[in-house]
Amino acid sequence: MSMAFQPILRCDEAGQGLYAYEALVRGPAGESAASVLARISDENRYSFDQRCRVTAIELATRLGLLATPAALSINFMPNAVYEPRACIRASLDAAERVGLPRDRLIFEFTETEAMADPAHLLRILASYRAMGFRTAIDDFGAGHSGLSLLAEFQPDTVKLDMALIRGVDRDRPRQIILRHVAALCAELGCAVVAEGVETAAEFHMLRQLGITLFQGYLLGRPGFEQLPVPVPPPGD
Template identity: 60%
Template sequence: MAVGCAGCKDGKAFEVPFSMAFQPIVDLDRRRVFAQEALVRGSGGEGAGSVLSRVNDENRYAFDQQCRVKAIELAAKLSPGATDELLSINFMPNAVYEPRACIRLTLATAERLGFPLDRIVFEFTENERVDTSHLLRILETYRTIGFKTAIDDFGAGHSGLNLLARFQPDIVKLDMELIRDIDTQPAKRIVVKHTLAMLADFGITPICEGIETEGELQVLRDLGVTLVQGYLLARPSFEQFTQPVLLAA
């Protein structure tokens, strides 16, 4: 553990240059941007794979640290004025040895730039296999500090309902495969309908991602969904915030 913490404390061990694109999450009812999700890109805007393919067990800790710093620095530059838009940052639970030790650089960056902690959402994907007890320690620590937490790709990963029964994050993002063609596949509509009801019982905010067609969007609107993300509304924009196409309800 000592070696890992030494390697990730300043984020300098990952030497591949990279930057971020941002994709908005849209509040349809309020017709505004709810959050901007930071997505890793190559330094010239190349796809995420050009960077993620260089991440390994030796440098994932530093990479995770650099992602947090880069996302906050860019977001602070792109939205220098007062705003309540959230910044969603993906993190790797397996890159966190001890939650409070590994969050120091993030806290220092936010303080240096005057970026409010309650505007930061840390989201993790269910697709990464991780020790549930370790993950819970991270999420509980982040909540105590003042960050918001989110599960990404819900319904496609390893932990699913078992994790949700033990910890209720602020946000759950439904996996895009549940959304794809929901307007022509009644079974998906049933799954999403009951998932939304469960999240409502927990007091968790749902986000439906991966929306590509007006038909998909209309079904979600009929189901009461207000927060959405996808190419229909806006594609990721390299090193900039873009205003989404706000479709009529």
């Protein structure tokens, strides 16, 4: 396997800059994530999850991550973690080898995965936070447990599902929902990322709604085995 990396951009009153790169699994010649994920089974799930983490850390730093202010965001599989502190050992060793500080690693999980075993996930997240890592809920708004999860545990970052973002500039119900989600997360101390931003109109509406972190084709496509420079936001 290998990795592609997609930039996440910060854009607020202070200016703009890199917030993070998300590591996205690919085949060794750039094949799709689906082609790789299709080969996961119960027998290889743990080793796959471990290899993804180490590959992302080693490749991103080899490509120059440490010369940027960006964090590295890695998706992990909660059902591949049997004991948090044991299963993080390889990631810790990889980060120490390349000199990547713990607070520049973000571990993402999806809202749907959280529904499978919330108690197990909360144990993982508490352990990761205690060890100095950051955490993120991905695809927030796609499932039905998001608010309950926020009540139990406040991650560092909430990544909004792109279904909430699409066409937000012309959809009042979405605007109302996102304005209140942004305010709620701000009060809880969670950063909010709008995923899947594809148009200038979506970007500008999201800015008006109080969102300052953005990911999507408008600002940068995933780069296979590279850390793409973000595209300047429209009108900024």
